[in-house]
Amino acid sequence: MKNTIITISRQYGSAGRAIGHQVAEKLGLECYDSQIITKIAEESGFDAEYVRQNSETTSESGFFASLTGMDLYTFSNRDTIWVLQTKIITELAEKGPCVIVGRNADYILKDREDTLHVYIHADMDYRADRIVRLYGESEKSPMARLQEKDKRRHVNYQHYTGRVWGTAQNYDICLNGGTIGV
Amino acid sequence: MKNTIITISRQYGSAGRAIGHQVAEKLGLECYDSQIITKIAEESGFDAEYVRQNSETTSESGFFASLTGMDLYTFSNRDTIWVLQTKIITELAEKGPCVIVGRNADYILKDREDTLHVYIHADMDYRADRIVRLYGESEKSPMARLQEKDKRRHVNYQHYTGRVWGTAQNYDICLNGGTIGV
Numbered sequence: 001m002k003n004t005i006i007t008i009s010r011q012y013g014s015a016g017r018a019i020g021h022q023v024a025e026k027l028g029l030e031c032y033d034s035q036i037i038t039k040i041a042e043e044s045g046f047d048a049e050y051v052r053q054n055s056e057t058t059s060e061s062g063f064f065a066s067l068t069g070m071d072l073y074t075f076s077n078r079d080t081i082w083v084l085q086t087k088i089i090t091e092l093a094e095k096g097p098c099v100i101v102g103r104n105a106d107y108i109l110k111d112r113e114d115t116l117h118v119y120i121h122a123d124m125d126y127r128a129d130r131i132v133r134l135y136g137e138s139e140k141s142p143m144a145r146l147q148e149k150d151k152r153r154h155v156n157y158q159h160y161t162g163r164v165w166g167t168a169q170n171y172d173i174c175l176n177g178g179t180i181g182v
Numbered sequence: 183m184k185n186t187i188i189t190i191s192r193q194y195g196s197a198g199r200a201i202g203h204q205v206a207e208k209l210g211l212e213c214y215d216s217q218i219i220t221k222i223a224e225e226s227g228f229d230a231e232y233v234r235q236n237s238e239t240t241s242e243s244g245f246f247a248s249l250t251g252m253d254l255y256t257f258s259n260r261d262t263i264w265v266l267q268t269k270i271i272t273e274l275a276e277k278g279p280c281v282i283v284g285r286n287a288d289y290i291l292k293d294r295e296d297t298l299h300v301y302i303h304a305d306m307d308y309r310a311d312r313i314v315r316l317y318g319e320s321e322k323s324p325m326a327r328l329q330e331k332d333k334r335r336h337v338n339y340q341h342y343t344g345r346v347w348g349t350a351q352n353y354d355i356c357l358n359g360g361t362i363g364v
């Protein structure tokens with residue numbers, strides 16, 4: 001099997017994005033990251049920041065939907081984003097060898113034989129330190145920011161893929177960014 | 183951080199044991215595998231085969247215990263095996279650099295800084311083919327054998343560690359033995 005397409009899934013602050021870009025550079029491959037957001041924005045008409053915010057959550061109508069069952073019959077903006085994300089990532093993979101960071105590409109491309117699926121995680125302390133250094137302080141504590149991001153990605157992944165985020169079985173290689181390093 | 187102790191956790195048939203032995207050989211380290219079973223047998227007085235059978239399950243009294251709550255007050259042979267396993271693996275790690283295959287060593291040594299925890303998994307088809315080649319046919323189908331082993335290890339690991347078996351976060355490196363190869 002030739003692995004010509006590498007997907008990098010990563011925990012927030014785990015250095016997964018940096019690793020993805022370095023791998024792409026070393027292998028001379030295109031690295032798709034925020035370009036996917038831009039493409040979804042172009043094709044949907046949504047603002048790029050709106051896409052970014054909403055591509056890692058599911059519908060907020062959970063409680064209402066659970067009372068009414070309406071979620072079965074409605075197609076949310078987030079569902080539109082998911083459909084476009086699936087289409088765009090599938091098309092990028094068709095174009096040729098590349099590295100794709102995030103956006104559940106591991107699941108979207110799970111049936112392609114020529115992929116190598118990588119997951120990067122790290123301990124909370126390492127990630128907390130990293131997000132403050134890279135993205136600065138905010139009103140929320142680093143731990144609260146990590147917990148919120150983890151929860152959003154976990155719920156979004158499970159909602160759209162039916163899988164549990166961070167299960168080793170879904171990837172060819174999983175690495176602890178904190179102990180292995182960039 | 184210096185990683186002088188490598189633990190290899192693995193799915194049945196994933197080539198994890200073979201990888202562990204090769205890593206140890208390349209690095210010139212002692213590799214502990216079935217010796218741990220032998221040591222538990224020596225210290226407990228149980229037969230080695232009994233230890234092997236019972237070191238990957240929890241109490242069979244589940245249903246009875248759930249009715250009576252007796253599990254809270256009894257200490258089973260399996261609990262004895264777990265306690266000895268913990269003691270022996272801790273002592274082996276104290277002796278110096280080594281590779282330890284299986285036996286939940288990732289959890290037992292989780293608080294040591296000088297460890298590298300590795301998890302090897304593989305697809306069902308790869309593992310089914312491998313166990314038939316290595317261990318021969320049996321009355322049960324290869325798939326049934328894999329499912330039984332997976333379930334036993336999963337339940338045993340969760341019972342004694344409180345963790346979910348195969349969660350990437352518990353390891354420094356996870357590899358798909360089927361796509362990465364021995």
